[in-house]
Amino acid sequence: MGSYRRDGFRQEPCHLVTPAWRAYSGSMESEVRTVALRTGISVPCFVRGHLEQTVDDGGTPLVMLHAWGESWRSFERLIAALPDVVVVAPDLRGHGLAEKPPGGYSLVEVAEDVVALFDALGLVRAHVLGSSSGGYVAQQLAVARPDLVASLILVGAPLSLHGKPAFAAEVDSLTDPISEEWVRVSLSWYRLLHTVPASYIEDRVQDGLAMPASVWKESLRGFYEAVPPTEAGSISAPTLILWGAYDHLVPRNHEETLTRRIQGSRLKIYEETGHLVLWECPERVAGDVVGFLG
Known part of the structure; x- marks a missing residue:
């Protein structure tokens, strides 16, 4: 299989195979459900494990919230590395x-959509993991509905996204259909220090193409x-x-400030990694998740 390397987003020849979600279902059954939300939309949601049984037994699923421009499938490799965890991952x-x-x-x-997902699935409480801007949504959820969040795992998540970023003008100029070339260039905004399978990158390209210009x-x-969530309120969840x-997008001092604002939180630094930790x-993230959740 081809890969993308330290020297940038140079693609080697690869044969693309769409991952089969049952391949990482472990010993638990999994499915992709279409969930109608009271906020007026329907979303696909990957579910592994029996949520009803988990809730009845007092168990706590792990809800995964993806980054801007991605989909729940960006968590496929993490899900595969967490075979014994009950997982909920929506688009x-x-x-x-x-x-x-x-x-x-x-x-x-968007955070209210997540609350509506909890309601639709019958979840009363869950661990919540957010990647990049998905971590921003997770923070907002933890501020607005602390009763729903058993714990929080923020992966490359910002302290603040307030204020128009430099690339906003480029995004504002997008028209439909979205150019595949533009999506590939946008992915090059994120520096990679480790090898990432080319098929995984190709799936992220497809995620980008699935979004119309208006949604971008x-x-x-x-x-x-x-308003940044930790300025609008407080987070009490572990x-x-x-x-x-x-990470050239989320500076270290922002993460240190975020750590101070969330009482009792712990910051773990991956020394040889950029913004796209997941x-x-x-596998390393999975190990830290298991250790944190106990």
């Missing part, structure tokens, strides 16, 4: 195969216009923060 509004309405992309509204624009605007030392080190 967020406008992403992947989720419905793509013209509005509803503010941080508060509105979802980004929803992040940079939002929290693990994982961050790559070569892309580069899914």
